[in-house]
Amino acid sequence: MNIEAELKNTKPMQPRQRAMLNILFTASWLDCFIQRHLRPFGLTHPQYNILRILNGSYPNGLSVLDIKGRMIDRSSNVSRLVEKLRESGYVERVPHKGDRRMVVVTISETGKKLLADLHAAGFVDPKNMPGGNLSEAEATELAELLDKFRG
Amino acid sequence: MNIEAELKNTKPMQPRQRAMLNILFTASWLDCFIQRHLRPFGLTHPQYNILRILNGSYPNGLSVLDIKGRMIDRSSNVSRLVEKLRESGYVERVPHKGDRRMVVVTISETGKKLLADLHAAGFVDPKNMPGGNLSEAEATELAELLDKFRG
DNA sequence: GTGAATTAGATGTAAATACACTAAATGCCG
DNA sequence: CGGCATTTAGTGTATTTACATCTAATTCAC
Structure with missing residues (x-):
């Protein structure tokens, strides 16, 4: 279903507006899929x-800032997320030697096991994930257009 | 900057994985931009x-469900969002005649004024919005690839 | 070296969100 | 008509988020 149909938009949209809404809509759709799994x-x-x-x-x-700089959602509060993961035993935190402001976060064996379980459940398997309708060339083109969209 | 650089990803990604991460990353980036404005x-x-x-x-x-079905983020709690907007005077709510389960939500003059102010501030102006680097043809192609991505 | 500016991380707080549940109105089917 | 499933909207609650602020450690200018 195309984006106009998804949003039940009656009026025609400008191409860039259409692309923008589609990025937001598709991401929300994808996020829902991922969260559910x-x-x-x-x-x-x-x-x-x-x-x-970390894997x-x-x-x-x-470090916390290194993690933040690699995250999809840059506004994440990494300190608290790491603390949650530490409580669950998935990561370890050790003070950085040399710069005592920093903390070095490492994935634990339990954390690696969890990712392995997710993998075994087919979570990262392309054939279980959305996007399978795209050829590799189309996926590449999509990524390039998104890079260009951001400027 | 391309998505590998943004996420500081060292290992090469599969095209579909790359597209997926790029959709999520770009949407988060865009959402941050929009929220800030x-x-x-x-x-x-x-x-x-x-x-x-509503405009x-x-x-x-x-109705609340009609709104929900048109929203970018389908998981939104429309009841509460509408109540917030009503408190601010931007929408009105009247019971539906004929089906008393429903509520009909309408944008108010104040709400229309707010959108006009946003417009006047250049908010919807394509030249102030991201995506200006794309030609119209590229924007159209991007939207089509996203439609296809969702299946 | 000393003090200001910067950096890293944590936290306080109000608001928003997810998810399940409730309540009321309607439709359906005998 | 009576009872049951469905639809529509609202709510309870724990979690998460956004945004600002705070503290400690480090760097830098002088």
Whole structure:
């Protein structure tokens, strides 16, 4: 269903307005999909995002600001999200040697296990995820247009 | 800046994964932009969305579910958002004649004035909004790829 | 070295959100 | 008509978020 139909918009839209609404709508749709699949694992999307980031940097840890700079949603309150993940045992926090303002956050074995479980449940499997209707070339083009959209 | 650079992602991404992250990232970026510009007017993005919808249907009102079905973020709690807008005087609520379960929500003169002020401040002006780097053809193509992404 | 400015992280607080649930009105089917 | 499922809107509540502010550690200018 195209975006006009989704939003039941009667009046025609300018192409850039149409693209903008479509970005927001598709992201909301996607976020809903992701959250719904994460829920059984007790993770929110931002928490999952942090675990992915830390898994990517493993075995190195990252500071809170490093994590923030890699997050999809830059307005996330990483301190509190990390604290939640630490309570659940998915990450560890150690003071940074050399700069005592910083904290180094590392994914724990439990955290890696959780991601493995998610993977086993087919969560990151492209064929279970949205976007499968796009060819690789179209997906690449979509990403490039989004890069250009942001300027 | 492309999405790999934005997310400081070292490992190469699959095209569909790259598109997906880019949709989420760009939407979050855009939402931040919009919220920042709405803030001086005391509106949140979902509230603004509702006002736009009601302005589009003016002089007809819409039921709460009609509004919900037209919103960008389908998980919005329209009852409470409408109540906020009513407190601010931007919308009116009247019981539906014929089906007393329903409520008909209509934008008020004050609400229309607010949108006019936003417009006057250049808020909807394409040249002040993101996406100006895209040609109309590219914007159209972007919207079509997003439609296809959702299936 | 000393003091101002900056950086990193945490936190206070009001507001918004997600999710489930309630309540009222309507439609449906015997 | 009577009873049950459905539709529509609103609400309870815990969690999350946004935004500003705070504290401690570090850097920088002098």
